[in-house]
Amino acid sequence: MSSDYKKNSLTLADAVAMGTGVMIGAGIFALTGQIAELAGPLFPMAFIAGAVVTAFSAYTYVKMSNAYPSAGGIGMILKKAYGPTAVAAGAALLMALSMVINESLVARTFANYLLRGLGMEPGGWPVPAIGVALIVFAYLVNASGNRSVGLLSQVMAVVKVGGIALFGIAALWAGGVSFVATGEASETGIGGFIASIALSILAFKGFTTITNSGAEITDPHRNVGRAIVISIAVCVAVYLLVAFAVGSSLPLDRIIAAKDYALAEAAEPALGQTGFYLTVALALVATASGVIASIFAVSRMLAMLTDMQMIPHSHCGMPGKVPDHTLVYTVVIAGILTVFFDLSRIASLGAFFYLVMDMLIHWGVWKSMCDEIGARGWIMLTAIGLDAVVLGTFAVLKWQADPVIVLVAVGGMITVFVFEAVFLRLNPPSGGTDQVHHGPD
Numbered sequence: 001m002s003s004d005y006k007k008n009s010l011t012l013a014d015a016v017a018m019g020t021g022v023m024i025g026a027g028i029f030a031l032t033g034q035i036a037e038l039a040g041p042l043f044p045m046a047f048i049a050g051a052v053v054t055a056f057s058a059y060t061y062v063k064m065s066n067a068y069p070s071a072g073g074i075g076m077i078l079k080k081a082y083g084p085t086a087v088a089a090g091a092a093l094l095m096a097l098s099m100v101i102n103e104s105l106v107a108r109t110f111a112n113y114l115l116r117g118l119g120m121e122p123g124g125w126p127v128p129a130i131g132v133a134l135i136v137f138a139y140l141v142n143a144s145g146n147r148s149v150g151l152l153s154q155v156m157a158v159v160k161v162g163g164i165a166l167f168g169i170a171a172l173w174a175g176g177v178s179f180v181a182t183g184e185a186s187e188t189g190i191g192g193f194i195a196s197i198a199l200s201i202l203a204f205k206g207f208t209t210i211t212n213s214g215a216e217i218t219d220p221h222r223n224v225g226r227a228i229v230i231s232i233a234v235c236v237a238v239y240l241l242v243a244f245a246v247g248s249s250l251p252l253d254r255i256i257a258a259k260d261y262a263l264a265e266a267a268e269p270a271l272g273q274t275g276f277y278l279t280v281a282l283a284l285v286a287t288a289s290g291v292i293a294s295i296f297a298v299s300r301m302l303a304m305l306t307d308m309q310m311i312p313h314s315h316c317g318m319p320g321k322v323p324d325h326t327l328v329y330t331v332v333i334a335g336i337l338t339v340f341f342d343l344s345r346i347a348s349l350g351a352f353f354y355l356v357m358d359m360l361i362h363w364g365v366w367k368s369m370c371d372e373i374g375a376r377g378w379i380m381l382t383a384i385g386l387d388a389v390v391l392g393t394f395a396v397l398k399w400q401a402d403p404v405i406v407l408v409a410v411g412g413m414i415t416v417f418v419f420e421a422v423f424l425r426l427n428p429p430s431g432g433t434d435q436v437h438h439g440p441d
Helices: 012-027 032-067 073-082 086-117 126-143 146-175 189-211 220-249 252-257 259-307 322-340 343-368 377-401 403-426
Strands: none
Touching: 012 146, 012 189, 012 220, 012 259, 032 073, 032 189, 032 220, 032 252, 032 259, 032 343, 032 377, 073 086, 073 189, 073 259, 073 343, 086 126, 086 189, 086 259, 086 322, 086 343, 086 403, 126 259, 126 322, 146 220, 146 259, 189 220, 189 259, 189 343, 189 377, 220 259, 252 259, 259 322, 343 377, 343 403, 377 403
């Protein structure tokens, strides 16, 4: 398997571009309206709260990734923390699924903005059809090799970060700076605000894309952690700028009504038709690059889990190596989710899976690896506590509004862990494979 990964094929800039590509695609364009729906007029503050929780969370990933950079970083962290157990394999699979869910979320967002830009009301069969087409395009880019992903990610990251920042500045200039969107307070109150943090955390989770590409990043023992910190910092600045711009341009009820394409809706009153079309163009660039970067990372993670003998694998008659096959599996699952789930349910499912996995990572590293990597245990315990509060509040609100998605999430997680327990009992790992892609250079 080691030949399937190209050491030093991704620079620090590539890694930052990939991380911001995933985060900004989901965080701004896909989730702004949904966060506003839960948090009410103070929705920009939800991004600040999400950044605080993410900062505590990222600490564990940075410490582990600097010590043991890996091409399947999340799987490596979990296996080192728990051993080759169903807990490690199940949590790793939850992470992979949350990333695939993110791809379908962003693909549908791409479709909504494209239809809005064409003067059509988003909805119906064109949304999943366009979303699947984007996923197929992302597959073709990824199949062409790492350097194509890195170069495209860099170019798109520069375009969208610069363009979105200009959008925010121009919208604030035109509409005035307002830290509170006009409108009624959220019916869900403080509970809704805390629950909205679950989605804002989802908007930052793209930093794990970097963790999953650790073995392919130059000077990984330093640059993986650097790339994570830089990506989160860039996204915090962009999210806040745009959230305040949207809140200044539109009343809360219009933000919520246009939640699947909120930025485009906010651009028109502040910047006119030209601003509207430029914002749509930025949304298309941001979401497309987000899908490309996410598919790259999750396919590598699934290949690593296969190499570690933590998940089953079948060639299904396909030529090529394991990463080529996991790339296909990734886009097929993302395509299915894009067809059958709407944006709100996709985001909720992703939040449930990610937060549970995140808590398991912190707990496992705190129990087993704290001294080995020189980490501060209180930071990890704080991250667990914050995740638990956010997850519990989010689950209560979703149970009241949409119990089906809560049942789907719980059923999905139970299925994953039971499946992994049975698989590992029947196919116990031979051991040693987790050392293939990480360790001192």
